[in-house]
Amino acid sequence: MTMDRSSSQSSSKSSDSPSRDFKVLSIECYKGSSKSDEWTGDMLQTGDIVEELRVGGSANSLIRFKAPFKNGKSGVNKILQEAYKKKDTSILVRVRRGVDEFAELQGCIVPNENKKSYVLRDIVDPNYLVGFLDRTEAECFQLQASRSSRMVNELTKTRIQDGFVSYPWERRMQELLSVPNSSNFLSILLLPKASDRVASRYNDVEDTLARANAWLNAAQASGVPIVFMNIQTESLLTKISGETASSTVNAGSLSDLCNIANASLYGFEDYHGVDIGVVRAIRLWYAPMGGEFSIEIKLREEDTKLGFAISRTEEGFIFISSSVIDEGKESLPATRSGLSNLYKLATETSRLLVVSRLSNQRVLPWMVSSTGAIRCYDTVSLSQKLSLHRHTKVPILLHVFLWDRTMATSSAESTKSKPLSSSVLPSPPQIQLAHRPNENQIQPLSCEGSDPSDINISDSSQPTHLERGAVGDVSFRFQDFSLSSTNWI
Structure with a gap:
């Protein structure tokens, strides 16, 4: 659409007084532009007086109709209907605003919602829709003069529309988590x-x-980070x-x-x-303070043990309770995967190496019942599953809680394990890593035994006692936890 201002002489009808009372064909806007610029000077507006219609897409098929239009709106509707049936829907509308201000719309002819009349859709912005209405010239001038108030009224009644947008959930959940x-x-x-x-x-x-x-x-x-x-x-x-x-x-x-x-x-x-x-x-x-860290434990035919033991805290967290440090040899899976190094870093900072997932399945406590029992995972069944991994040589994928992001970096430098996304919030400044506990601090670990069929339990001189856990299974609590009293897988 283009807009021009002409200083040429206006027709005698246009130069007459605006109060002249005769019918003209005027514009009626039905739907606004998606760019919200229908109120700019080069767009057709309600109250504009139609001066000329050019129907046809080529010079050979072009038919011009000039004002005054016979039978007004109904006559023009028949013209549009015939053009639409011939599939010649291209149209140019030239309108007058005031005395010497003109605008044009290049559009296409489409049926109205009731299919009894025809309207024009802008070819540049399909959301912009205009039609025709019979008015007196005085009414048109009044509408043109009330443009500012109509804009304010339109602002008041315009509502933001909602809708639905498709989203690639499966791909996003695979790539971004x-x-x-x-x-x-x-x-x-x-x-x-x-x-x-x-x-x-x-x-x-x-x-x-x-x-x-x-x-x-x-x-x-207890050391859970x-x-x-x-x-x-x-x-x-x-x-x-x-x-x-x-x-x-x-x-x-x-x-x-x-x-x-x-x-x-x-x-x-x-x-x-x-x-x-x-x-x-x-x-x-x-x-977790530092997010989660993935460790892939690959198994070999000659592996007879995994080289680490798992236990459970009173709060229901599964953790690595001990691990063999096989320096230089790397004969055990725990050493080859870097799990032993990560366990060593954890013990040096008085933190537990908490297992958060096994084969991408969470093994964290998730509920406390009305009796006070904590719903959590059983170490015996977890040990059995780990033993089956060893026997079938299927790699083990563990996720553990980190307490410091630098731990993941130092562990990754010596192993092939890869850190996960660091989207988890960093630990607050008031949370400080604890030093090694002394006799005045809470001693960590109420430990639960692992699978006895694949574990060697070494003798210990430290006193122990057997207690019935809140969830109904038997667990071992070591009053003084030491590496000599561990359950090896």
């Missing part, structure tokens, strides 16, 4: 502690928050009845809303008359 198709967001869900045997009453939210805080502090004190990220309440629906239902808070009463702020269980009645209870759990979000 540290572990394909698996997130780096870590959390544990703590259910409120039941205060009776039938779990009809629960301790309050403050008690659950204290448990989450204690679990995090204990994990950090994690930092706090966020905490939130999570509502779980349950069915209640009887005394429990009558004793819970009626959330429908505004006066009782303050009572549920610290309540772990409150109830309401649905439209079927069933008493529904809402149990408020706590979800604790955390992250």
Whole structure:
């Protein structure tokens, strides 16, 4: 579309008073431009007076129609209909604005939504749509003069439209995640502690928050390199009845809303008359200090042991409890893969080498039940799976928590293991790496034994005792942990 200003003489009709009361063919805008420039001077606007129509795509087929147009809008609609049926839809519209201001639109003829009339679509911007309307010349001049107020009115009523955009999720999850198709967001869900045997009453939210805080502090004190990220309440629906239902808070009463702020269980009645209870759990979000590090352990025919042992902390984390340092020989898989070096760096900084994934499957604790038991992974079954890897010679892919990014660099220099994406937030400045623990610090590791069928347990003079774990399986707790009391795979 182009715009020109002519100082040539106007027609006698145009030079007459704007108040002259006769019908003209004018422009009506139906849809605005996608570039939002329909209000610029070179675009057609509502109230512009149509001076000329040129229908046809070539010089041979070009037909001109000039104002005044016979039968106004209806006559022009027949012209457009005939051109559309002949598939000759190219059209140029020339309009007048005021006395000596002109504009042009190069468009194509398309049916309107009701298919009873025809409108023009801009060939440069298909979103811009205009039609025709019969008005008096005075009305057209009034519309042209009210352009500013109409722009303000259009601004007020214009709404931003929403829509859907396709996204290559599978490719992005394969290429941009540290572990394909698996997130780096870590959390544990703590259910409120039941205060009776039938779990009809629960301790309050403050008690659950204290448990989450204690679990995090204990994990950090034992050497698990994690930092706090966020905490939130999570509502779980349950069915209640009887005394429990009558004793819970009626959330429908505004006066009782303050009572549920610290309540772990409150109830309401649905439209079927069933008493529904809402149990408020706590979800604790955390992250490893230095992200996760992948270690691929390749196996050989002559391998009879992997060269490392796994155990579990009281908080449910699986960790490398010991590893053989086979300096120079590299005869064991743990030494060849660099796992032994990484374990050595961990022990020198009083950190645990926590295993976060085995074959891309997470092996982290994920829930605390209403009895206080921690849902986590069993070291016996993990040891059995590692032993099957050794027997079948299928490479083992481990992911471990790092406590410092430089550890990954130093380990990668001597091994072929590769670090993962460093998208995890760095550790806050207030988190300092601890020195080796003394007798006044919390001693790490409540260790759980590995698979006895593939493990040698050496004798130790240190006292030990057998305890029943919270999740129901048997674990060994070493009062004084030492490398001579380890379970080797």
